[in-house]
Amino acid sequence: MNRAVFTSWADALLGTDRNQRVRMTQALVASGIYAALSVIVGLGVLLGLVEPRPAAALAVTVLGVSAVFLALIRSGANLRFASDPALTQAQGFFCVLAACACYVVAGPFRGAILMTVMIGQVFGIFALTPRQARRMATLGVTALGITMTAGAFWDPVRFPPRIELLNFLLIVLMLPIIGWLTGTLSAIRNKLRQQKVQLENALQQNRLLATQDELTGLSNRRHMTTLLVAERGRQQRNRMPISMVLMDIDHFKRINDGCGHQAGDQVLQIFADVITHGLRTGDALARWGGEEFLLMLPNTTAEDALICVERMRGQLAARSFEHIAPKLTVTFSAGIGVCTVDDRTDAIIERADRAMYRAKTAGRNRTVVA
Numbered sequence: 001m002n003r004a005v006f007t008s009w010a011d012a013l014l015g016t017d018r019n020q021r022v023r024m025t026q027a028l029v030a031s032g033i034y035a036a037l038s039v040i041v042g043l044g045v046l047l048g049l050v051e052p053r054p055a056a057a058l059a060v061t062v063l064g065v066s067a068v069f070l071a072l073i074r075s076g077a078n079l080r081f082a083s084d085p086a087l088t089q090a091q092g093f094f095c096v097l098a099a100c101a102c103y104v105v106a107g108p109f110r111g112a113i114l115m116t117v118m119i120g121q122v123f124g125i126f127a128l129t130p131r132q133a134r135r136m137a138t139l140g141v142t143a144l145g146i147t148m149t150a151g152a153f154w155d156p157v158r159f160p161p162r163i164e165l166l167n168f169l170l171i172v173l174m175l176p177i178i179g180w181l182t183g184t185l186s187a188i189r190n191k192l193r194q195q196k197v198q199l200e201n202a203l204q205q206n207r208l209l210a211t212q213d214e215l216t217g218l219s220n221r222r223h224m225t226t227l228l229v230a231e232r233g234r235q236q237r238n239r240m241p242i243s244m245v246l247m248d249i250d251h252f253k254r255i256n257d258g259c260g261h262q263a264g265d266q267v268l269q270i271f272a273d274v275i276t277h278g279l280r281t282g283d284a285l286a287r288w289g290g291e292e293f294l295l296m297l298p299n300t301t302a303e304d305a306l307i308c309v310e311r312m313r314g315q316l317a318a319r320s321f322e323h324i325a326p327k328l329t330v331t332f333s334a335g336i337g338v339c340t341v342d343d344r345t346d347a348i349i350e351r352a353d354r355a356m357y358r359a360k361t362a363g364r365n366r367t368v369v370a
């Protein structure tokens, strides 16, 4: 069978969702084990060791219930059980009941049936918490204990008490050990999952730090350089001017010295917030240095950039800084450089920088076009 045909068959049988495929595969393996068990019990019938009617009833019930589990998972109905979507607890509970019934039906080879309960426990590794694994082991010991005691009490010929006692001791020894192993493995699995989430978060944080300024959340200088290169690439096609605006907060040192470094930080954050809110899609603002910001306005002439910057000046003037320090006002000086297709980016930023310094020397709180 070629690969594409195999994949489409696998998709039809298991579904396409990754988690559901895992659950479906596990339920199919469990069904396979029940089917194999039914065949072995059937052989017991052929060999005259097992009664045919109870064996048939057991096989039909076990395979029927397995089919129900498969249908629940394949249809997605299992997802309604948010705490255990793999239905592991229900399947484990059913496995214990099936093993008890099989133990009664199996006749002289019932000792071997005890292994099926253990297999049921091992399936718990995939989904049970350590507590649930212990509970499942306790359920197995209790249910089989009751079955063996009842057999020895009511039918001591078929269930000789001494053999039942030995079988029970075997179960008492094995199930708690498997339960403990299952619980330990499941704890390791949960820890690995937590570590994976922590690693993903740390990676995401690293990615942000590589492109963002931590204080203001704006693009950092490095990221802005990447954005500039990309925009210059687009400009080669659309041949529109790009305005570069350097903005510098006025007398920022006084704010730091008079109100404290923390107040200075807050002013930087508010400044970034006000300017960001005045941007169109495609515009970009970066923290270029300490209290210096670079604004990139694609497809924008110097006249339009000036209008835009003066609008931002008005928005900043309207913003209150009283909660940081009484009577505190914040202004900025800006220089605009316009970049055409043939200009070098760094030359235009330098030109905007010189224009910004002219705005400073001319009295601050103004914009100068280079």
Ligand SMILES: Nc1nc2c(ncn2[C@@H]2O[C@H](COP(=O)(O)OP(=O)(O)OP(=O)(O)O)[C@@H](O)[C@H]2O)c(=O)[nH]1
Binding pocket: 215, 248, 249, 250, 251, 252, 253, 254, 256, 260, 261, 262, 263, 264, 265, 268, 289, 290, 291, 360, 364
């Ligand atoms: N709070 C705070 N201050 C910063 C940060 N980065 C740079 N600064 C300060 O920003 C101040 C910049 O001061 P100057 O370059 O002298 O300029 P200025 O006081 O703004 O004066 P003009 O630019 O001439 O209007 C310095 O005191 C820096 O320490 C920061 O992240 N947080």
